Amino acid sequence: MSDTIAFTLDGVSVEAKPGETIWQVAQRQGTEIPHLCYSPAPDYRPDGNCRACMVEIEGERVLAASCIRKPTAGMKVRTASERAKASRKMVFELLMADQPERQVGHDPESRFWRWAERVEVSESRFPERQTPGPDRSHPAMAVNLDACIHCNLCVRACREVQVNDVIGMAGRGHNAKIVFDFDDPMGNSTCVACGECVQACPTGALMPSTAVNAANVRTGYADRAVDSVCPYCGVGCQITYQIRDDKLLYVTGRDGPANNNRLCVKGRFGFDYVHNPERLAQPLIRKDGVPKHADDKVDPANPWTHFRPATWEEALACAAGGLRKIHDAHGGGALAGFGSAKGSNEEAYLFQKLVRTGFGTNNVDHCTRLCHASSVAALMEGIGSAAVTAPFTACKDAEVIIVIGANPTENHPVAATFFKQAAKRGAKLIVMDPRGQALKRHATHMLQFKPNKDVALLNAMLNVIMAEGLFDQQYVQAFTENFDALKQHVKDFTPEKMAPECGIPAERIREVARLYARSRASIIFWGMGISQSIHGTDNARCLIALALTTGQVGRPGAGLHPLRGQNNVQGASDAGLIPMVFPDYKSVENAEIRSQFEKVWNTKLDPKRGLTVVEIVNAVLAGQIRGMYIMGENPAMSDPDAHHAREAFAKLEHLVVQDIFLTETAYYADVVLPASAWPEKDGTVTNTNRQVQMGRKALPTPGSARQDWELIQEIARGLGLAWNYRHPSDVFAEMKQVMPSLANITWDRLVRESAVTYPCPAPDQPGADIVFGDGFPTASKRGKLVPAVYSGPGEPVDDEYPMVLTTGRQLEHWHTGAMTRRAAMLDAIEPAPIACLSPNDLPRLGITPGETIRVSTRRGTIELAVRVDGAVPSGMVFIPFCYAEAAANLLTSPQLDPMGKIPEFKYCAARVEKIAGQARAAE
Amino acid sequence: MSATFELTPENLEAAKKIIAKYPPGRQASAVMPILAIAQRQNDNWLPQAAIEYVAKLLGMAAIRVHEVASFYTMYNLKPAGRTQVQVCTTTPCWLRGSNEVLHACEKALGIKCGEVTKDGAFGLSEVECLGACVNAPMMQIGDDYYEDLDPAGATRIIETLKAGGKPKTGTQIDRRTSEPIGGPTTLTTLSFGKGS
């Protein structure tokens, strides 16, 4: 049976697929009909308002807008009849009436001007009307509404695609006007600078500010474009770099599987860090006699106080020589390496291979330890796989969506757009978090529970599922084990008992438990709020138990999805940048596995699991580890109790830092190797959805900076390894030998397709989005239900330290800020450290907004400005950890989750004080 | 400027009744009458806080409520007069002399269009078609329409209002509602309801 509709287009018989418009069929047939208010980009619904796309339909009195009109059987459409052409010309002439002259009309190459040229309209006989002046209040975007044609595309971009609800069409008739919020200047509005509107606007009324001059006329034209992936978060948006003279001009979104053209402020406007003058452009060696102190600071713009320039030969000899010396004197156990979740899969693989085969130790880790290590531990234990069971785009098919311990509008902004769209479509969105957040507005249920009480809340939900028989008996029998133990365990966790613990009324707990369990498809997303806790593994166990008892996994719209943070934390973990496992999570302590790797790598391997991030720091202070190689990570900012970590780095006999900036960690380096930024290299990355994507080299490295993979190879050679990779593709080929997860995914395929999801069943088939429909990759093929112990925080509040300190990120800044603090637009939007406090706490503490306050914990003290934040509950202080001048991690607690070894970044006891004598800050 | 806004308990009650008329999830349909209630409560205009309040009440994005409020000239987005004189200047009224009517109002009130008198008693604005074109030109004052105006008639109405009087509403000439001037001109030979 065919659902297609046969009709005639310009005398030719054609078939429309169901839902296709005349415009789309014409486009498919090779006829591009003029269009302004219509965008063929995904998710832009036709609006039919500009009438630039009129066509003639036989037998109809009036012309029809082809962008919105769907053909019916037998219809005869003429796309280029004289009448249609004349009408379209008239539309352009009318619109042109109040356009500024093309050459100064903001974007002379806009879609509007190019179409006007094609329909041969260059001037207008109509009088112009008054138009608004320019608005340059936003650092990243130029608004020139005199070029606006009221096509509404930006409204659809902001409202329907990104669901930010900032732009609207206010007023009426000839007073109709695009406004931001209440007709505020864009820079003062609630705009989150995703730039979607800029990408959608067909006229140059909205443009990236880097493309226009002071007179608001576009000057920037790219001379080439390179397709790649965004280097920031685990969403893995595909992008296109627009480049002129080897400089990044601006970035556009591409139709990748995770982003459908969408980007966030970082992905769109956060790239000028690559051209920052502080980029390391030559190797540095620490000057003789300059001691290392934990409190020492080096000015990245003037490193010459502590370092001297060196040749590559000297620097590499010094870097490898120092490591070799320690190895020879004290054995491999005296060395350790931190790889990076910001680099490529190939770099991660090479790095762990270097540590394992060159250093002779498993002391290799990376920042996964600081983000999802506990989720990984619980997932490995429960379902035998640490990756997501479904992509975040699966929320499209979900009836119930739980987002817990995550703030996706800031940390996974493009994933958040899909959640918001799902909520708009009618899915139940249940947000659970001690902090309020932007997603709250879209949530059907907001459960703002007490910090650190995840297990209380989640076990109470499990209690309801058990007590009310909401579990899926068949699923439980077929695919799980240990059900009875779990049932027994959660018996005591009645909603009535847990309500005072977690602060959520019992009925509310029941309601969400029922919703979750009974829906056709429920999916859970979680973030650091779950994992960064000393009982992070237990928190995650509860979520796994929710999904397994109710069978909410392995089907469209159902699943478990820990939102991975770094762009390549999934890939770096897969590639083995973990002390306990080889690539693909194979235990280093299993002799059989080890011998396989020994064969491929042709060397003996350390049979003991290595130390994790925080353990390595402690081992340095204990004198056990003496030398380190740190690539692309900044533990002096990101580790908990950072002062303690800094003492460790200062104590190292030999520290090699490979990075693109002189990071806070590099202050303690003996050798600094200048490396490549993401847009400067070829390599693959794996996002939170298990999509392996191709990153392409678009720019040259500055000065004599070199490719990271080459540098790892140079160090390996310096340690006597006979490595001879010629390109990252060689590395990828080797990875495929030891990583079954990459089956059917080749470098060439990635070059061709840009993204392939693993696991992938065949070279010519897409990968599996949804996995574990029929059991799990565990020994018993069943998912294990593990009861979660309910315990308190590592450092409860007390009289001396009465507030809860919690840390996290901000939309505009990435992690330790090494990149984003050097991205002009991003730093302009969020330029200085802040501590967010509840409006209820300010009067009690005698503090006014904007005032500089002191925040202390048992480990340190920082001073920074206060911001009032209604999302923060009373008794809590939230501090983003990206600001070196007031580093939040000087305060955080290094207590670890016993299984995941992840520190408790989300909870420690703190004191907030007014600084005596501080003048009242300006209102 | 009112920085905060809340409906009074009685008005909130009224608003809830209106919301209840629509099926669940469709409460946004109530936006117009509720904006009207808010405006009446707030000296005849809608501050930003009121728009945000209504948005929250209806689970709408504030920008969507702003779009509605800025589309209809019946909503005042800045302080208006306690009595607001709204002169229609859309094409039919304009062709029938609405410019002159508007000028007469300006003169009678001593303010320009878009302004409010010093004592806050009267405001004057120009609005889009109010759907009474058949009796053009016309203006709306408060809840009443005044139709078939000329400058003198408009002046008289305003003077009466200023003096606290109640001018005649509807058409200002010899005519029944929107019937032809001077009585019916068609169907005059038919008789209805006389049992014929």
Ligand code: SF4
């Ligand atoms: S940049 Fe994004 S949030 Fe800001 S107005 Fe445009 S679409 Fe809306």
Ligand code: SF4
């Ligand atoms: S600003 Fe651009 S996208 Fe928005 S309505 Fe005007 S022309 Fe269309």
Ligand code: FES
């Ligand atoms: S493109 Fe079809 S109406 Fe605008």
Ligand code: FES
């Ligand atoms: S044009 Fe004035 S009422 Fe219609």
